[in-house]
Amino acid sequence: MRSYASSIAFFFSALVLFLVSFPGLVPLAVTEPSIDDPSRVTQISWRPRIFLYEGFLSDEECDHIIKLARSKMKRSMVADNKSGDSRKSNVRTSFGTFLTKHQLRILSLWSKDEVIARIDQRIAKWTFLPEENAEALQVLRYQEGQKYVPHHDYFFDPKNKIRGGHRYATVLMYLSDVEKGGETVFPIAEGASSQFKDDSWSDCAKNGLAVKPKKGDAVLFFSLHINGTTDPASLHGSCPVIEGEKWSAPKWIHVRSYDNPQKPSSTEECSDYNENCSYWASTGECQKNPNYMIGNDAVLGNCRKSCMVCGESKSMRLIS
Numbered sequence: 001m002r003s004y005a006s007s008i009a010f011f012f013s014a015l016v017l018f019l020v021s022f023p024g025l026v027p028l029a030v031t032e033p034s035i036d037d038p039s040r041v042t043q044i045s046w047r048p049r050i051f052l053y054e055g056f057l058s059d060e061e062c063d064h065i066i067k068l069a070r071s072k073m074k075r076s077m078v079a080d081n082k083s084g085d086s087r088k089s090n091v092r093t094s095f096g097t098f099l100t101k102h103q104l105r106i107l108s109l110w111s112k113d114e115v116i117a118r119i120d121q122r123i124a125k126w127t128f129l130p131e132e133n134a135e136a137l138q139v140l141r142y143q144e145g146q147k148y149v150p151h152h153d154y155f156f157d158p159k160n161k162i163r164g165g166h167r168y169a170t171v172l173m174y175l176s177d178v179e180k181g182g183e184t185v186f187p188i189a190e191g192a193s194s195q196f197k198d199d200s201w202s203d204c205a206k207n208g209l210a211v212k213p214k215k216g217d218a219v220l221f222f223s224l225h226i227n228g229t230t231d232p233a234s235l236h237g238s239c240p241v242i243e244g245e246k247w248s249a250p251k252w253i254h255v256r257s258y259d260n261p262q263k264p265s266s267t268e269e270c271s272d273y274n275e276n277c278s279y280w281a282s283t284g285e286c287q288k289n290p291n292y293m294i295g296n297d298a299v300l301g302n303c304r305k306s307c308m309v310c311g312e313s314k315s316m317r318l319i320s
């Protein structure tokens, strides 16, 4: 009897230990900021389009993301311009990791991490861009001296565009405060020279339009113009951290679905990229919404097959 009772006790204490060793499994009382307050959004620039949301994440949410990522940090990579393969580079010296989308727990059948799921929904609500177009959250850590030299979030290689098309927008969330340095800098953004900066800014930040990392704040910027062409002015970098440690989390949102990418049916010029293309075509969207459905001189549309424009305007090309 006694040994039976003690093995039950052992089983339950082992179970409790197992549960608490997985962050996120035990329900958390995490504050969720409301995002219905337009007074907390500032337009930083219109060329490129950059917006700052103050207090987009609560302190507990920031700490929760760091907790999920901390043990998985690896040296960050860049996409090779030609092959699209990931490789190490001195232009990017941070450490980082991708969380699983919604950070599914242990077995993918288990319920999702509510905190991450809520943040994903909040991003969709703020940007008006579908959750399924976004990649999983990446978490980055920059220690003193670490940086990411100015670069574009859109791709130069064809390989990385297959799934979901170009990266359209980036929501960059700051998970920690940084004593000095670590600003996000847009070197060629409009207004770069007129932004007033005192000595609390690093020299790197003084070379452009810059945003100081502040725990819980989020920056949204667009890498493509409204007409779908790439915007070179979206060039941006992470200034070296001078004092302290910077944690941030970029969310990359693509032009099309990243979760359920539609395979091109034949050629790029003759494809439907959305399962609803034929329905939309039947309701007259090819005429009503030609830029999206058919495309224009700069970009191919998403429903060219259903709009039956294959073979027409063969000169159309994808600008990358």
Ligand SMILES: *[C@@H]1O[C@H](CO)[C@@H](O)[C@H](O)[C@H]1NC(C)=O
Residues within 6 Å of the ligand: 078, 079, 080, 081, 089, 091, 156
């Ligand atoms: C890729 O090419 C662009 C444009 O030529 C250049 O600005 C950028 O630095 C290159 N990126 C890398 C990682 O080599």
Ligand SMILES: *[C@@H]1O[C@H](CO)[C@@H](O)[C@H](O)[C@H]1NC(C)=O
Residues within 6 Å of the ligand: 274, 275, 276
């Ligand atoms: C297609 O349309 C249905 C019904 O409106 C909608 O539920 C579904 O999400 C749409 N699919 C895509 C990929 O937009």
Ligand SMILES: *[C@@H]1O[C@H](CO)[C@@H](O)[C@H](O)[C@H]1NC(C)=O
Residues within 6 Å of the ligand: 225, 226, 227, 228, 229, 297, 298
């Ligand atoms: C797309 O929009 C940008 C910004 O307004 C403009 O500079 C560019 O010429 C446009 N490209 C095309 C092909 O319409």
